[in-house]
Structure formats: structure tokens, C-alpha cells
Amino acid sequence: MRLSSMLFVTLREEPAEAEIVSHKLLLRAGYIRRIGSGIYCYLPLMWRVLQKISQIVREEMNAAGAEECLLPQLQPADLWQESGRWDTYTKAEGIMFSLQDRQNRLMALGPTHEEVITTIARELIKSYRQLPVNLYQIQTKFRDEIRPRFGLLRAREFIMKDGYSFHTSWECLQNTYARMEQAYRNIFTRCGLSFKVVEADSGAIGGAASQEFMVLANAGEDEILYTDDGVYAANVEKAVSLPPSPASSPFHFYQKKETPDCETIAKVCDFLNCSDTIVVKNVLYQALYDSGKMVLVLVSIRGDQEVNEVKLANQLSQLASQYDAKSLLSLKVADEISQSQWAAKPLPLGYIAPDLPDDYIAASDRVVGKFLRMADQTVVELKDFVTGANESGYHVVGANWGKEFTLPPIIADLRKARAGDRAVHNPQQTLKSARGIEVGHIFQLGTKYSTAMEATYTAEDGSEKPFIMGCYGIGVSRLAQAAVEQSHDSDGIIWPVAIAPYHVIIVIPNVTDAEQLKVAEDIYNRLNEAGIETLLDDRDERAGVKFKDADLIGIPYRLVTGRALKEGKVELVERATKHSQLIPIEDVVETLHQKINANSYK
């Protein structure tokens, strides 16, 4: 392609709208353009990058036995009502764009496609003989993100590869899951990314495995905890660890103490001169279920630890049926404002004990009249601990489970693991923290959707069974920006060869020089014939402008038809290293062929 005939616009100054370097570079280099919050145009260069990535994804998915298809973006609400996700997605999370058609039918723009694919499977797959099946698509998704940011990293309209598999057994699912994991590793490796595979939260579905593929970058929104031995890596939402051992308590008998202005753990420890590891902290949450019931949850956890709300939400989801519900809609800390919805009398905030009496709740049809009491494992072993006295201004010390307090009925891991904690698999290892951009996620779904939507097949023994499902996603547009975040310098983008929009850019320093022009045109034609994707900068610009632009847009190899022409040579510059060499004109095609092949991972 000739630059002179392309829509090619680069910006000299950093756009004010962008915060992180990859976003700034994509805007400056003319790859993307914002059209609304979280809504981007993929300009021609960007589209080529996205096509390259899509093609790699396609090749690896096909090689792993998946079939490509294309599902609708516009989806009828009743599919989502069937799966039970309409309310969660339009109200609770509010992440789904919904609309009404002219007949007032409710519709949604697809944020994901489990409902559609499950419907297809239900209609088309009747027998175990047809299984397993693995389908995928590459397509635009819509999500009304709470806060779109960082350009394509969190956009409201974005391109995703999503795949879904259907099986008769967990063994078969695990088999496909493992093949998908390998396909994903191949994809990200071929895209030239440095990534980590981490254990991820499997959500409220329970039991099922789930892994995320993280591109390591400080701008990433996810925190990863890992060990240096390479054995363990997990998203902080999911991570487990061994907490530090508690200190021994200085309080050997039970006593109520006046502790004025000690409504935080730090203050009470300071006041009592004790370690926060011997305090039982009691955090009050209010959980709302889709049955309309509100449940007050009192979580007891060691004073130095924090509640992992993802783990807590998973526990609460499993209890949904106790409250006539299918799912948990929202979970938040009960603060002074939200108490007004349910409190019978003012709570002793900051001084709550594990046995906070139920009569603080004004029970009603909507509000469950008993606290749901849970404890993190960290408090179970505590002896002679400190906790609130259910009275403002007072704590108790030297308390013990089984004496002054009853251990809550539900004991679970509700604690947030942190960097510095010891690893579960080997206490010699400590967890380290890194940030990552989630570019892929694979998931053993099980029968959640097939059961909810009554998607069944006839098994070998003649019985009807729900499909066992897996799902597999890659953020294609996010991946493209993640690659830039990981690979750039002060001059601009450095695309990995495999996903660069073009392999080579030929810069003609002076287009009025007939020889330069002729040699450049000649090389351009020969490269194209050889299948090497080439840009020809034949614009009537000064050399400096062309060099700056070439660096900015990040084409891996630059040929300059300049001074060395006298010796029958052109200059070849590698974008990543700035390494420059002179090569004979007749060797150009061969040399580039070798370099480009050496850089591809096929």
C-alpha cells in the first residue's frame, strides 16, 4: 500500500483523552479514533492488526478441532430470562445494553453468547452420537461497562473470540479444555506476547476450573499473585495463601474494656497495645438476592486480614436457594446510609461482635430477620482474642470460641491473599504480586446453562441429560492494545512481526530523486510479489517526517532508498533494536523473507 493514497493521519501531540501509553500511541499513530465513551473506530491499520490476530486465533482454534460460526448480536430477552440472567445482566450488574423493538419486544445487544449457543445446541444436538461439539466465533460484543477506560482495554464495544463446547462427560470436557489451553498458549505465543496463565475465579458456578491468560503490564487492571518456583499463579480474586501466624494474646482473662474512639482496627490495637492478628473483626454486608430478599451477613475475620468479596459472593451464591433465589444480585458493605433500609436501631459500628443480636434487624417480607454469620478460617484458631462489645466505646478482650462466643456455623476461606503471604503448596515460597491485562479466559462451565435452559440430549442409555459445557474467550481488540502496552519505546509502537499491520515500510527520503523513486517502486513490487506485506512511503514529505512516522506506527522493518543507492545498496533498519545494515538491492527480498520467517512462530 502506498502511503500517499492511504488515509494516514498521525498526531504530533499526545491526545488529552488517553491515560496509558498504549492508548496514546494507538491514537497518535492513527490506529483508532474514539467516537463516544468506550466506543472506537478501528482505522485501516488497526483493522489489519485485528485481522492478523483473528487469523492466528482461527488457525489455532481450527487446528484444535473447533468450528467457526457467527451468532447474532441482537438477542431476544426471553433467552436471557430462561437462563435467569436477564435481571442480573440488565439490573444488578447492568452490563447488558437492552432495548425494545417496534413491537415493544425486549431485546439485548449480546455481551456474551451462552444463551444463544445453548439454544442452538438444544435445537440441533439430539444425541450423544453428535457430541462433543466445539463452536467459536469472532465478533463484536457490547458491554455497558461501569467505567470504560484505557481505550480498547475496557471498551463498551469490542471484538472477542468466544467459543463454547458441549460434552457428555466431565472427562470429555476436560480433554477439550486442555486442548483449548494449549491452543491459547500457542495463540499468545504466536502473537509475540509475554503472558502468564493464572487460576481464576470460577464464579458462582462452583467446582469448575477456570484459567485466565494475563499479559504482564503495569497498566493491567488485574492483580496476579504468583510464586517464583512457577508452581502457583492466580488472580487475586481467587488466590489462596497461608496467613502469617497470629501473635500470642496478652489478655488471659475475659474482660470488657472501655475503648473510646476506637472504631477502626488500627485505633483499637493502638489503644490496647496489641497485635491486629488477635482481633476478630466483624464486617457487616448486605446481600440482595433475585428473590427480592435482603440478607445481612456478618463476616468474622482476623483483624490484619481483608475480606475477599469475590469469595464471599461465591459462598452467598451457593446459599441462594435458602432464600428462594437463583442468584445473588448485589453485595456491599452495610454503611450508615444503607442501614436505614433494615436496621431496627442504630448499630454499634466499629464495635460489632460476632454475636451481634438479631434484634438489630427490622425483619420484613424483604429483609431476613437473622444475621447470616460466617467466619474466615483465620479466626477459628484464635485464643484470648479481642473483639467488639456490641456497644459503642467498648471492646472485649481475652475472649474465646466456645466460651464467650459461639463459632459461626459457616467457616470458609473468605480472606484476600496478599503478596508476602506464604504459598499453600510450599510454605517456603512467598507470593509475589504483578499486574496483568486479561486477554483470555477458559472455563469449565458444567451444566449451569444447559440445565437452566433445558438443553438436553439423549444419552446412550436412552435417558435425557443436560450438556456439559465449556467456554473459551479471547479479547481480540484488547489483545492488540495489550501488545502495544508490552512493546513500545519512546518513539512509538514496536509491533511483534506476527501481528504488525505490515511487515516492511519503504521510506523514500526524497521523492523528487528519480532514482530513489524507481528503486523503491521496484523493491515494493518485488516484495509484494513475494508475499511480504509492504508499505511504500511515497509522500512528498521530508525524510525526518517519514522516519518519525515509520517509528511511530511500529512497522518491524524499514527500508531506506537513500544515500547507499550509489553502491547498489539500501538501508535496512529493525524497528525493535534500531539496528541498521546496508544490503544489496538484489538481496532485499531474500533477506526480509528470512527475517520475517525467523520471527514467526508457526
Place this chain on the structure above:
RNA sequence: CGGGAUGUAGCGCAGUUUGGUAGCGCGCUUCGUUCGGGACGAAGAGGCCGUGGGUUCAAGUCCCACCAUUCCGACCA
């Protein structure tokens, strides 16, 4: 959803305090010189100053409402 900030030419910004006919740099057009790392000179084009209302002889500037964009947060007792 809460809080903050910002909306002025394609991009980056000044002008708003103290109301008085719209500015700068880059980019764009034309001409000349220059020509291997974002050249120089000259001449131009380009703006319902986010939208709507109000105050005033007069509003980019003051007041009210709305919209949009963006940042922080949505978190612990």
C-alpha cells in the same frame, strides 16, 4: 451511582478572576527556499467558544439547567 476536573479551529492549549467584535503553537492550503530524524519565510483558509434558558446596552466570560468527556472512588467496622 458518589466526588473532582474539563468542554474555545483537525490536535494541544490560552483567554473567563475584572463582560466590550476570537487568540497562540502544531496541522491544513498556496508560493518560494530547503531536502537523511517532526525545516524556514511569506500569504491564506478554518470557530452557532458543548446545548438550552436567564441577567445585561453588550456574554466565550456572570447565573440556572442539561448534555458530553475524563480522572478518582464505589472498600472493611
